[in-house]
Structure formats: C-alpha cells, structure tokens
Amino acid sequence: MTQDAAIDLFVENAEKAGARVVRVSSAHELNEVLSGMLEGATAVYSPGVTPTEKGLAIPPDRSTEDYVNASACVEEVSAAVAETGSLVCSSQGGKPVQAGLLPGHHIAIVAAEHVYEDLDRFFAALGDAPPTNITLETGPSRTADIELTLTIGVHGPDRLSIIVV
Amino acid sequence: MSLPTGSIPFRENAAQAIRNEALRAAMRNATGVFAVKRADAVSAVPLEEWRDKASETRLQVLDHLADYVDRFAKSAVRAGATVHRAKDAETAREIVACLLKDHGIQKAVKSKSMISEEIHLNDYLEKQGVTVVETDLGEYIIQIAREHPSHIIVPAIHKDRRQVGKLFAEKLGCAYTEDPAALTKIARAKLRQEFLSAEAGISGANFAVADSGSLVIFTNEGNGRMCTTLPRLHIAVTSIEKIIPSVADLPKFIRLLPRSATGQVVTTYLSMITGTRKAGEATGAKDLHIVLLDNGRSSIVAGEYREMLKCIRCGACLNACPVYQTVGGHAYGSTYPGPMGIILTVLLEGMERAHTLLDATTLCGACADVCPVKVPLPRLLRRLREQRTEMGLTPTMERQGMAGFGMAAKSPTLFGAGQQAARLLWPLARKIGVKGTLARMPIPAEQPFRRRIS
Incomplete structure (x- = not known):
C-alpha cells in the first residue's frame, strides 16, 4: 500500500468512527481550517511543543493552560493507524495524554508521514519499550450501556476533529 | 430432587427469570443486536x-x-x-x-x-x-x-x-x-x-x-x-x-x-x-x-480444562447462547454467566456449588462457533457433565431416567413395550391431570415412527 492509499484509508475509517477529517497541505490552510474549527470554543488548550503546532494561530485571548476546564484541545498527535482510523496519543515528550480527553472538542493534527497502514506496522515500530501511556483514540467517546442505544460523549469528548497535514 | 447445601439454585432462578417479561424483552433486544453487529464485523x-x-x-x-x-x-x-x-x-x-x-x-x-x-x-x-x-x-x-x-x-x-x-x-x-x-x-x-x-x-x-x-x-x-x-x-x-x-x-x-x-x-x-x-x-x-x-x-492450567484459560472475556458466547438469551445473567448466580461462565464457575468455585449450572446448556455449540480464540466450550461442558455424574451429583430423576432409557434402548422388545405403555397410559395421565413437565410432553403418536418406515 502506498502512503497516499494509507492516508485515504485512514480518512475513510476515522470518518466511519465518527470523526471529522480535513486534509491540508500548507501552514496557511492549516490555520484557516483550525480557526473555523475553533469558532465557539471559549478556552483552548494547546501544548505548543512541536514545530507544526508552534506556527498555529490559536487566538491568544482564548488560549488557556488549564486543560481541565478548556472547551477544546488542539494538539499534534504522534501517529495514526489507517486500518482502524485511530489516532495515537502518546505521553512521550511530556504530553498530557489526558488533555485530549477532558475538553468537549478534541482537535488532533497528524502529519501525513506518521500514518501507519495497519496495527502490525504500528506496534512493530513501537517495540517492547513503549512510553508510559499510549492511547489509540478512534472516534468520539461513546457508550451503548442503556438499551444498546448509541450515545456520544460519555467521559471523553463528544467531538473529534482531525487535520491531516 | 435434593441439592447439596449451598449449590446455586439455577433451576429456581431460571424459572423466575422466564416469567419476567421486561427482562426477556431486554435480553431479546440486546442479544439480537449483538449477534447482528458481530456477524457484520467479521463478515469481510x-x-x-x-x-x-x-x-x-x-x-x-x-x-x-x-x-x-x-x-x-x-x-x-x-x-x-x-x-x-x-x-x-x-x-x-x-x-x-x-x-x-x-x-x-x-x-x-x-x-x-x-x-x-x-x-x-x-x-x-x-x-x-x-x-x-x-x-x-x-x-x-x-x-x-x-x-x-x-x-x-x-x-x-x-x-x-x-x-x-x-x-x-x-x-x-x-x-x-x-x-x-x-x-x-x-x-x-x-x-x-x-x-x-x-x-x-x-x-x-x-x-x-x-x-x-x-x-x-x-x-x-x-x-x-x-x-x-x-x-x-x-x-x-x-x-x-x-x-x-x-x-x-x-x-x-x-x-x-x-x-x-x-x-x-x-x-x-x-x-x-x-x-x-x-x-x-x-x-x-x-x-x-x-x-x-x-x-x-x-491448577486449572495443569488440568484437562486448561483451554478455558484461553478466554479473552469478549462475551460473544453469552450473546450466542439460547439459555443466556432466555434467562439473562443473574439466573446463573455467579460472577461469570453464559457458556464460559458455567465452566469458569465450576472450575473456580467447585463442582459442589456450581454443578447446577451444568443444566444451563443445550450443548448446541453456538458458543464455539463465535469464540474468537476457539475455546472448545461444548467439549468442556460435556466433560464437566460427565464428571458431575461420576461424582454422583446428577439429579436422581435424571440418573434413573437415563439408566432406564439406556436399558430400553438396547432391547427392541423393551423399547416397543415402553412406547406401547406410553400410548396406553397417556389418556389416563391426562384424566388424572398431571402437572409440570409431564403435562408439556408431546402426545405419543398412534404409530411409532420406526413402524411407519419399516
């Protein structure tokens, strides 16, 4: 499978799982999409630790360090898996994995070259000395515990947006 | 039928569950939805x-x-x-x-x-x-x-x-x-x-x-x-x-x-x-x-039931089991219900306490068909039933009934006499007004099947 095909498959499967996926090809485009997604967000948490994120136009007046009370979290995640449409959130590099979980809207940025074709390739690359926490996140938080009726947004975010750069 | 003290009253629980309409509706809905979803997910x-x-x-x-x-x-x-x-x-x-x-x-x-x-x-x-x-x-x-x-x-x-x-x-x-x-x-x-x-x-x-x-x-x-x-x-x-x-x-x-x-x-x-x-x-x-x-x-891993430990607790065998679908999980009176639950409970809590759960299976094999790690559930259930009989824990009625049937099945004369007796005694039994299982038994045919084809 070519990398392009893997990215297509990732987009398809992530959308099937209930995420909104947008593909962008420039920093300008990224910021434009992002500001659209952040409309209505009152407090935005963004751990600005990667080169991609440093250039982000997070509105300074709405930016917060307090992810517990943020309404949105914008972050670059470490990888994605096409087979399942999953994002890979990792504690490596000092990221709080829980930050993507608490706000109602999780906006994840993933670099196209970090999309793995399948679970085997991802876990083989991860190896037997993984960071403290690796979470595969696939779609928004959900439950079907009452009469198997699907309900979105239990403990985690009820909206998941993904930007593939 | 007398139970050793402390065994799980599965029959009593099941009889109660079957009369609970709300429970049965919930179980029908849930297990049905799961079966369809699982089948979809594994089809391709x-x-x-x-x-x-x-x-x-x-x-x-x-x-x-x-x-x-x-x-x-x-x-x-x-x-x-x-x-x-x-x-x-x-x-x-x-x-x-x-x-x-x-x-x-x-x-x-x-x-x-x-x-x-x-x-x-x-x-x-x-x-x-x-x-x-x-x-x-x-x-x-x-x-x-x-x-x-x-x-x-x-x-x-x-x-x-x-x-x-x-x-x-x-x-x-x-x-x-x-x-x-x-x-x-x-x-x-x-x-x-x-x-x-x-x-x-x-x-x-x-x-x-x-x-x-x-x-x-x-x-x-x-x-x-x-x-x-x-x-x-x-x-x-x-x-x-x-x-x-x-x-x-x-x-x-x-x-x-x-x-x-x-x-x-x-x-x-x-x-x-x-x-x-x-x-x-x-x-x-x-x-x-x-x-x-x-x-x-x-100790389980060292014995003949070791394959039960392959179980990854997905619950597919529960959803596929006609007994679980009908009575729900509480009737089992155990932490783990359904086919995997029966076996685990007997192994974890002992035959004395859990042997009654061995009645909670039809041995239809639907559980084995859906098990993702191929636990041979029906084989383990059958083996546990044999063990129960060896331990003398089978209900007396079942033991005597099976012994009687075994004797009759070996002799065509005895078998024919039994069929004849059932036909003759049936109207009498109805007149007396039998209750329970006997009342629900099918009416014996005028002519036994093996006569009709010979």
Missing part, C-alpha cells in the same frame, strides 16, 4: 485465520504460564511498577485495601473489571471504609442500583431505559427522563467531579504484555483512560492468564476482542500503560501497583 475479514493465530498465541502462554508470569513481573518492575502476587481472592482484596490505607486514600474511581467482581473487591473495600466509584456507565447504573452485572461487557443489559430513568431520579435526585442521551449526560457530570478529585484509580486489564510490562485496557467511554491517567495512584488487578507474549502480538487480539464483543473494529479508547510517570512526562500515575491474581488458574 479472514476470521478463521485470525482465530487460529490468536488461539495459538494463547496456548503458547498457557504452556509456560509460570514463566510468562515471571517475565511480565520483571518487565513491569523495570518500567517502574510494583508487582504483587495474590494466590487467592482474599489475598488480592487485602493487598488493594492495604495499598489504599498506606496512601491514606478513602475514595477511588474504578474502571470496569470482571476480576474485581470475581474477588468481590467493592464490597470488601466498602467494609474497610473506602468509597469506590464505578465509572463505566453500565457499572455505575448497577452500583447505584446495588446489583451485580448480568453481562461481562454490558453490565446493565437487563435494565430498560425506564428503569434507569427511575433509578437516577430516585438515587441521584435528578428529574425523571428516559432519554439515554440525557441520562448519560447526568452520569457524565456526576462522574467528572469524581475523576478530578480522586486520588486513586482502580482498573483491571484486558491484556498484560510480558515483554514490555504493559497493561492494555479497552474502553469506549474514556473512563479507563481517566482512571489510569488522572489519579496519583493506580492499582490494577488482573489475573495471570491475561498475559500475552509481546507488543507485536497485540494486533491479533485488538482485531478480535472488540469485533467479538460489540461488533466494533476497535473500541474508542485503547490504553496501554507501561510503568509509572517518568521524568519529563505529564501523564501517568506516580505510583502503579499491579496485583496478579492466581485464584485457581495455576
């Missing part, structure tokens, strides 16, 4: 190949279980965890209670774990003055209703939305609603506060990876991720057979567990926790304690 994948591989890996671990336990413990310690070994339920409960006491913790949030049900952890901790808050929505419902799970994946499967609405209004003091989305929001708000203030998180593990010392937890709601990343102390209680060799083995189980359980390609969150928070990290408990529970596994 090389399922047989996956099952064979997964079964092989599980057997590989069981063949050297003690070695794998050591390997896992070593890796987990290297990653910063403290590993405790508990030979039985009582020891495991005490370890958890002591850990909480040593840390001065009186309240813990908990992510769904069947092992904690097996060792009755919540009751024990509550008696020690610790409040345990279940955070999986289904478990939370069960906890405030003060009940036990009736399904290993969907604990509140036996309740309909009206029952949940009434329960929330009564116990949480909110306005009555029967809208699942509104009820979920109410629970979210209540539990969010608990997560943020909790000093300890208790979880189980779906898998434990020997080479990395990682715990792997599958959830849809996000509660597993919260319980294991927010509090400073994380206690995981898991049983030794959950171990898989390496991280590279994970994909085969990720592909099978959610598909078999809920028909999902993967659960929303799949958390892999490896040790404690390292320098420069902002996630993870500062203190991670892993309690490895044996509770009979070491």
Whole structure:
C-alpha cells in the first residue's frame, strides 16, 4: 500500500468512527481550517511543543493552560493507524495524554508521514519499550450501556476533529 | 430432587427469570443486536485465520504460564511498577485495601473489571471504609442500583431505559427522563467531579504484555483512560492468564476482542500503560501497583480444562447462547454467566456449588462457533457433565431416567413395550391431570415412527 492509499484509508475509517477529517497541505490552510474549527470554543488548550503546532494561530485571548476546564484541545498527535482510523496519543515528550480527553472538542493534527497502514506496522515500530501511556483514540467517546442505544460523549469528548497535514 | 447445601439454585432462578417479561424483552433486544453487529464485523475479514493465530498465541502462554508470569513481573518492575502476587481472592482484596490505607486514600474511581467482581473487591473495600466509584456507565447504573452485572461487557443489559430513568431520579435526585442521551449526560457530570478529585484509580486489564510490562485496557467511554491517567495512584488487578507474549502480538487480539464483543473494529479508547510517570512526562500515575491474581488458574492450567484459560472475556458466547438469551445473567448466580461462565464457575468455585449450572446448556455449540480464540466450550461442558455424574451429583430423576432409557434402548422388545405403555397410559395421565413437565410432553403418536418406515 502506498502512503497516499494509507492516508485515504485512514480518512475513510476515522470518518466511519465518527470523526471529522480535513486534509491540508500548507501552514496557511492549516490555520484557516483550525480557526473555523475553533469558532465557539471559549478556552483552548494547546501544548505548543512541536514545530507544526508552534506556527498555529490559536487566538491568544482564548488560549488557556488549564486543560481541565478548556472547551477544546488542539494538539499534534504522534501517529495514526489507517486500518482502524485511530489516532495515537502518546505521553512521550511530556504530553498530557489526558488533555485530549477532558475538553468537549478534541482537535488532533497528524502529519501525513506518521500514518501507519495497519496495527502490525504500528506496534512493530513501537517495540517492547513503549512510553508510559499510549492511547489509540478512534472516534468520539461513546457508550451503548442503556438499551444498546448509541450515545456520544460519555467521559471523553463528544467531538473529534482531525487535520491531516 | 435434593441439592447439596449451598449449590446455586439455577433451576429456581431460571424459572423466575422466564416469567419476567421486561427482562426477556431486554435480553431479546440486546442479544439480537449483538449477534447482528458481530456477524457484520467479521463478515469481510479472514476470521478463521485470525482465530487460529490468536488461539495459538494463547496456548503458547498457557504452556509456560509460570514463566510468562515471571517475565511480565520483571518487565513491569523495570518500567517502574510494583508487582504483587495474590494466590487467592482474599489475598488480592487485602493487598488493594492495604495499598489504599498506606496512601491514606478513602475514595477511588474504578474502571470496569470482571476480576474485581470475581474477588468481590467493592464490597470488601466498602467494609474497610473506602468509597469506590464505578465509572463505566453500565457499572455505575448497577452500583447505584446495588446489583451485580448480568453481562461481562454490558453490565446493565437487563435494565430498560425506564428503569434507569427511575433509578437516577430516585438515587441521584435528578428529574425523571428516559432519554439515554440525557441520562448519560447526568452520569457524565456526576462522574467528572469524581475523576478530578480522586486520588486513586482502580482498573483491571484486558491484556498484560510480558515483554514490555504493559497493561492494555479497552474502553469506549474514556473512563479507563481517566482512571489510569488522572489519579496519583493506580492499582490494577488482573489475573495471570491475561498475559500475552509481546507488543507485536497485540494486533491479533485488538482485531478480535472488540469485533467479538460489540461488533466494533476497535473500541474508542485503547490504553496501554507501561510503568509509572517518568521524568519529563505529564501523564501517568506516580505510583502503579499491579496485583496478579492466581485464584485457581495455576491448577486449572495443569488440568484437562486448561483451554478455558484461553478466554479473552469478549462475551460473544453469552450473546450466542439460547439459555443466556432466555434467562439473562443473574439466573446463573455467579460472577461469570453464559457458556464460559458455567465452566469458569465450576472450575473456580467447585463442582459442589456450581454443578447446577451444568443444566444451563443445550450443548448446541453456538458458543464455539463465535469464540474468537476457539475455546472448545461444548467439549468442556460435556466433560464437566460427565464428571458431575461420576461424582454422583446428577439429579436422581435424571440418573434413573437415563439408566432406564439406556436399558430400553438396547432391547427392541423393551423399547416397543415402553412406547406401547406410553400410548396406553397417556389418556389416563391426562384424566388424572398431571402437572409440570409431564403435562408439556408431546402426545405419543398412534404409530411409532420406526413402524411407519419399516
């Protein structure tokens, strides 16, 4: 499978799982999409630790360090898996994995070259000395515990947006 | 029929369950939906190949279980965890209670774990003055209703939305609603506060990876991720057979567990926790304690029922079982219901107490068809039934009836006489007005089948 095909498959499967996926090809485009997604967000948490994120136009007046009370979290995640449409959130590099979980809207940025074709390739690359926490996140938080009726947004975010750069 | 004292009253429970219309409607709905979803999820994948591989890996671990336990413990310690070994339920409960006491913790949030049900952890901790808050929505419902799970994946499967609405209004003091989305929001708000203030998180593990010392937890709601990343102390209680060799083995189980359980390609969150928070990290408990529970596994693995330990607790055999579909999980009176539950309960709690559950199977084999790791459930059930007969625990009526039938089946004369007697006695029996099973028996044919074809 070519990398392009893997990215297509990732987009398809992530959308099937209930995420909104947008593909962008420039920093300008990224910021434009992002500001659209952040409309209505009152407090935005963004751990600005990667080169991609440093250039982000997070509105300074709405930016917060307090992810517990943020309404949105914008972050670059470490990888994605096409087979399942999953994002890979990792504690490596000092990221709080829980930050993507608490706000109602999780906006994840993933670099196209970090999309793995399948679970085997991802876990083989991860190896037997993984960071403290690796979470595969696939779609928004959900439950079907009452009469198997699907309900979105239990403990985690009820909206998941993904930007593939 | 006389039961040895203390055996599970399955027949009585089942008779009661069958008369409960609301329960039967809920069970029909739920097991039906699951069966369709699972079938959809496995229709376009090389399922047989996956099952064979997964079964092989599980057997590989069981063949050297003690070695794998050591390997896992070593890796987990290297990653910063403290590993405790508990030979039985009582020891495991005490370890958890002591850990909480040593840390001065009186309240813990908990992510769904069947092992904690097996060792009755919540009751024990509550008696020690610790409040345990279940955070999986289904478990939370069960906890405030003060009940036990009736399904290993969907604990509140036996309740309909009206029952949940009434329960929330009564116990949480909110306005009555029967809208699942509104009820979920109410629970979210209540539990969010608990997560943020909790000093300890208790979880189980779906898998434990020997080479990395990682715990792997599958959830849809996000509660597993919260319980294991927010509090400073994380206690995981898991049983030794959950171990898989390496991280590279994970994909085969990720592909099978959610598909078999809920028909999902993967659960929303799949958390892999490896040790404690390292320098420069902002996630993870500062203190991670892993309690490895044996509770009979070491002896099961050495015996003829070892393949039961391949089970990955997906619940597919429950949903496929015509008995479970009809009576629901509570009738089994055990932690684990359904086909896997019958076998595990007999093995864990003993034949004396659990042999009555061996009546809860038709041996139709539907469970074996859906099992993702090819546990030979019907063969194990049949073998346990034989063992029950050998131990003299079969109900007297059944034993005498089978002995009589065996004698008659060997002699055409005797068999024919029996058929003749049934035909002659039937009108008489109806006149007297027989009750129960006898009244529901089919009316004997005028001419036996073997006469009609000869």
